[in-house]
Every structure is written in C-alpha cells, then in structure tokens.
Amino acid sequence: MAQKSLKKNAVYSFIKAFMNLAFPLISFPYASRILLADGIGKVNFANSIIEYFVMIATLGIGGYATREATRLRDDRSAHNKFCKEILIINFISTAVAYLFLLIAFVFVSKFSEYRLLLIVCSTKILFTTIGMDWLYNAHEEYKYITIRSALFQLLSLVLLFTFVKTKDDYVAYAVMGVFSSVGSNVCNIIYSRRFFNFFEKAKIELKKHLRPIFVFFGMTCASKFHTALDSVMLGFMLNDTSVGYYSAANKIRSLVQGLITAVLYTFMPRSSYYLEKNKIEEYNALVSKTVNMSLFFSIPASVGIIVISRPLILLFSGEDFLGALSSMIVMAPIVFIVSLSSGITNVILIPNRLERYTFYSEIVGFILNIILNAVFIPVWGVFGAALATLIVEIAIALYRYVFCFSFLKKCNIIKNLVQIIFASAVMFIGLWMLLKVIHDILLQIVISVTAGAVVYAAVTLVLKNESAYFLINEILKKVNKSKS
Structure with a gap:
C-alpha cells in the first residue's frame, strides 16, 4: 500500500476539526439563544447519559482496531479476517449496550423525564458502530472522512434553522446533533467495501482480541466517566441550568482543543506503521515532532481563551450564559494539558502497546473526579466542577508523562x-x-x-x-x- 502524505493527513484532519469548530460556532449561538440554558442543559444531560452506552457499544475497539489494522494493511487476507472479527465483536457489544439502556429506562426514575431525548440521542450507539472509523483511520483516509463530515454538517445546519424555532424544540436540536456528529457514518458501511469484504470466507477467531480490547475498553470507560461525570453530577446535584452553564464553557474549550488533538491523532497510525517496520529513526523523529507541535499550538490557545473568554461567551452563547465565565477561564489550561497528554498517548503508549498505563491514568482520574466533584460542586457549583476537571486532567497528564519519560527526553x-x-x-x-x-x-x-x-x-x-x-x-x- 502506497504511503499517504502525513502532511496532507494532518491538513485534512485539521480541516475536519475546523469544521467541527465552525459548525458549533454557527449552530450553538443560535440554539442557545432560543433554547436558553435550561433547554441546552436538557440536551447535554441526555447526551452525557448516552455517552456511557456508546462507550459500551464501542468497547474500546477504536484504538485497538486502528493500531492492529494499520499493522496488517499490507496483508490483504489477514487484514480482511481481522476487520471481519472486529465488526462481529462490535455488533455484539452494540446489542448489549441497547439491552443495558432498556434496563436503565425501567429502573432509573429520572430517565422518564428525558425518555424521548434519550431515545433520540441513543441512535448514536448504532451509527458509531456501523461507521467503523477505526478502518478509515488505519488506512489514513482522512480526505474521505473530512468531505463526508463537512457535507453532513452543512445538512444539519439546514435542519437546525428549519426545525428549531422555539425553546420547546430541544428534541429537534438533539436530532440535529446526532445527524451532524454520526449521521455520516451510514455512508461508511458502503464505502468500506473498498478495504475489506465481510462475506469472504475466513476462520473467525474472536477470543484472541478480547483481552486487548478490554484493556482499551477500560481506558475508554474511565475516560468517558470522568469527562461526562461533571455534567451528570451537576444534573443530579443541582439543575439543568447549571449543566447548561458548564456545557457552554466546556464546549468552547473542547472545540479549540479538538483542532489540536485531531491533527495529533493522525500521527498514531503512522507511528504504529514505523514500529512494525522497525523504522526507529523515523519513529523518534515523529515523536519529537508530535510533542513539540502539541506545545507550540496548545499553550497559546489556552492563553488566548483566557484573554477573550468574556467576548467568546457573549458571542457564542449570549448574556444568559455569563454564569459560565469563571468556569471557562479555569478550564482554559486543559487545552494544553490534554493536547500534550493525547499526543504522547497516540504516538508513544498505544503504538508501543503500553496502553495499560493510559488505562491506569484514567482510573486515577475517574476516582479523583468523583471525590473532587462531590466536595467542590456543593460548595462552588459549576465553578467547582470546572476546577475538579482541571485538577483531574493535570493528574492524568503527569501520570502518563512519567511512563513516557525515556521517549520524551529525546525531544x-x-x-x-x-x-x-x-x-x-x-x-x-x-x-x-x-x-x-x-x-x-x-x-x-x-x-x-x-x-x-x-x-x-x-x-x-x-x-x-x-x-x-x-x-x-x-x-x-x-x-x-x-x-x-
């Protein structure tokens, strides 16, 4: 397989991330002014809940499958067999996720208030599975991913301006959110025939994948729990308005951070490939470039958010969300912290099959997040949740840095x-x-x-x-x- 340009991959990934930034810059200000903090809070609470079930469905397959499919992509037969096995496991985990969601509807009384929203948002579970993003990442098909995502985001804007007209249209806003984020994954199942044939005969061996998949699943679980935990605990401990404030601050920070981490993620398949082919010099150069680029872009981005936090809140969400200002400022350094942490994970830990340290760091972060949120939220409310997130991300980054020191000292x-x-x-x-x-x-x-x-x-x-x-x-x- 001919090597794609790493620079072009990074450019396409940046364009996709920029579209992910530009889309909310248009949609969220419009929606937040119509739905207000209460409506935005409802949708974000439902999305935070569904993220846990998406996590069960994806089962940590993304990182593992990307790494292994990259290593096998020059061997058509072995690659085809691997993809088939992974997709079967993914469909089983998706069925389990929907079963757990059904049980949750029965036993969690608070979910009855959000039943329709949860059903709408739950379509992400299936769309994420059939999307097989891991396959396209392994083959470095960033051009296709970028064009596909941009088209569906444009269609989503049409849906937004057509159907979200009053503060009661928060369900329509949720539909638009699903369509923009994972609706394009429907195309993937058709396009995937370029890379593998599901119906080609092969001896199916699922068991050998389970142990590494569950290590990645543990990483994903802990990560999802601690990233979505703030909104969930605010929803249970305070109210929808508090979730709305936190979501506004967190969304702006996440959008800027996403521009950087999306580019860094494109280095992971190539770093895995270099290690597989024993190209150590090229690998070390890629590690150095990744870490230094992460610092180069993320530190000024964090500083910039702090400086223009107030005008960003006013433009992005309106005066109704000024209660999110202090939270946004305290979360701004997370752009730098997570970008560096993500960079070393993608090019050092995962390619070297040291993902267990990522898993351990997420466990530490999850436990610490529960403790800090339980202490900070009753005292400081939304600001307390933001401060807890900052401390947790610092702890996770430091933990990973220790285990990557031998690689990083060359950078x-x-x-x-x-x-x-x-x-x-x-x-x-x-x-x-x-x-x-x-x-x-x-x-x-x-x-x-x-x-x-x-x-x-x-x-x-x-x-x-x-x-x-x-x-x-x-x-x-x-x-x-x-x-x-």
Whole structure:
C-alpha cells in the first residue's frame, strides 16, 4: 500500500476539526439563544447519559482496531479476517449496550423525564458502530472522512434553522446533533467495501482480541466517566441550568482543543506503521515532532481563551450564559494539558502497546473526579466542577508523562517550552491591552485572534523556535511550488 502524505493527513484532519469548530460556532449561538440554558442543559444531560452506552457499544475497539489494522494493511487476507472479527465483536457489544439502556429506562426514575431525548440521542450507539472509523483511520483516509463530515454538517445546519424555532424544540436540536456528529457514518458501511469484504470466507477467531480490547475498553470507560461525570453530577446535584452553564464553557474549550488533538491523532497510525517496520529513526523523529507541535499550538490557545473568554461567551452563547465565565477561564489550561497528554498517548503508549498505563491514568482520574466533584460542586457549583476537571486532567497528564519519560527526553522539550511560554506571555500582554480599547464583541474576537497569531508567530521566529521554523519552511515550500 502506497504511503499517504502525513502532511496532507494532518491538513485534512485539521480541516475536519475546523469544521467541527465552525459548525458549533454557527449552530450553538443560535440554539442557545432560543433554547436558553435550561433547554441546552436538557440536551447535554441526555447526551452525557448516552455517552456511557456508546462507550459500551464501542468497547474500546477504536484504538485497538486502528493500531492492529494499520499493522496488517499490507496483508490483504489477514487484514480482511481481522476487520471481519472486529465488526462481529462490535455488533455484539452494540446489542448489549441497547439491552443495558432498556434496563436503565425501567429502573432509573429520572430517565422518564428525558425518555424521548434519550431515545433520540441513543441512535448514536448504532451509527458509531456501523461507521467503523477505526478502518478509515488505519488506512489514513482522512480526505474521505473530512468531505463526508463537512457535507453532513452543512445538512444539519439546514435542519437546525428549519426545525428549531422555539425553546420547546430541544428534541429537534438533539436530532440535529446526532445527524451532524454520526449521521455520516451510514455512508461508511458502503464505502468500506473498498478495504475489506465481510462475506469472504475466513476462520473467525474472536477470543484472541478480547483481552486487548478490554484493556482499551477500560481506558475508554474511565475516560468517558470522568469527562461526562461533571455534567451528570451537576444534573443530579443541582439543575439543568447549571449543566447548561458548564456545557457552554466546556464546549468552547473542547472545540479549540479538538483542532489540536485531531491533527495529533493522525500521527498514531503512522507511528504504529514505523514500529512494525522497525523504522526507529523515523519513529523518534515523529515523536519529537508530535510533542513539540502539541506545545507550540496548545499553550497559546489556552492563553488566548483566557484573554477573550468574556467576548467568546457573549458571542457564542449570549448574556444568559455569563454564569459560565469563571468556569471557562479555569478550564482554559486543559487545552494544553490534554493536547500534550493525547499526543504522547497516540504516538508513544498505544503504538508501543503500553496502553495499560493510559488505562491506569484514567482510573486515577475517574476516582479523583468523583471525590473532587462531590466536595467542590456543593460548595462552588459549576465553578467547582470546572476546577475538579482541571485538577483531574493535570493528574492524568503527569501520570502518563512519567511512563513516557525515556521517549520524551529525546525531544528537546525544555528549550521549546521556555520559548513558547515567553511568546505566549508577550501575546497575552498585547491582547489584554488591545481589549481595553476595543469594545465591539465581534471585533474583539477577530482582532484578538489575528493579532495574537501574528505576535506569537513573530516572537517564536525571533527566538528561532524549532516548530516555528519548521512550519514557516513548509509554507515557503508550498508557495515556491505553486509559483513554479
């Protein structure tokens, strides 16, 4: 199989992540002003619940299947057999997830208030399974994934503006959310015939996959529990409005973070491939690039969110959500923390089959999150949930860093980190002064993003930052190529 360009993969993944950012920037401000914090809170509470059942259906298959399918993709027969086995396991786990959801409807009385919403959101369970994103990641089909996702997001916007008209249309908003996030996965089952034939005869061996799958499942469980736990505990301990505030702050942070982690994830299949082919020099170079790029983009992004948090809340959600301001500021550093943690997981732990350390870190995070939420939410409410999330993500990142130290010490992190922090501090001061003289919300955001990027780029180039020079050289190559 011919190697796809890693740069193009990263670009397509960035475009997809940017669309994931642009879509909510259009849809969420519209929806939040119509549904208000209460309606948004209802939908997010239902989605948080369904995430647990999606987790059961996916069973940790994504990470394991991506890694192993990448290793086998040059062997058509073995690859076909593997994909068939994984899909069978996935359909079984999906059936189990729906069974558990049915039991939950019977025994959890609070779910009766959200029954219709939960049913609508539960279609994600099936769509996620038939989507087989792991197959397309293994084959690095990021162009197809990007085009497919963009088309369905555009269709979702039409649905949003057509059917969400009053504060009682929160169910329609939930339908639109499902359609935009996983509706495109229906196409995947058809397109997958390019890569494997489900009906080709092969000896099915499911048992050998179960142990590694359940390790990944443990990772996914702990991760989903601690990421969705805040909204669920706020919903049970406080009210829908509190969930709405937290969701607004968390959504903005997650969107920015998603731009970075989406690009970093594209390195995982290639790093697995390099290790399989024993290309150690190329692998070490990829690890260094991943870590330094993560720092280069995530630290100024965190700083930028802190500076323009108020105009972001006002533009993105409206004055009704200003109660989320302090939570958004305290969660801004999570962009940097999770980006670095995700980077080292995707290119070090998983490719080297050390995912058990990711699992252990998520268990630590889950337990810590329960304790901190139980203590902080009654005292500080939404801000307490945000503070708990920040502390948990720091603990998880530090845990993983310890087990990746032997790889990371080759990456020249300290020098780059000092340069990036200095450049981000200069950017912060410049933007803080700029916002003192600009009062229009939209102008504050547009000018801050533009000026912040220019200042940060200029300072890192003056400091001769390795990542900045790499990016500028790549841009110049593209420019020269287009001229020629």
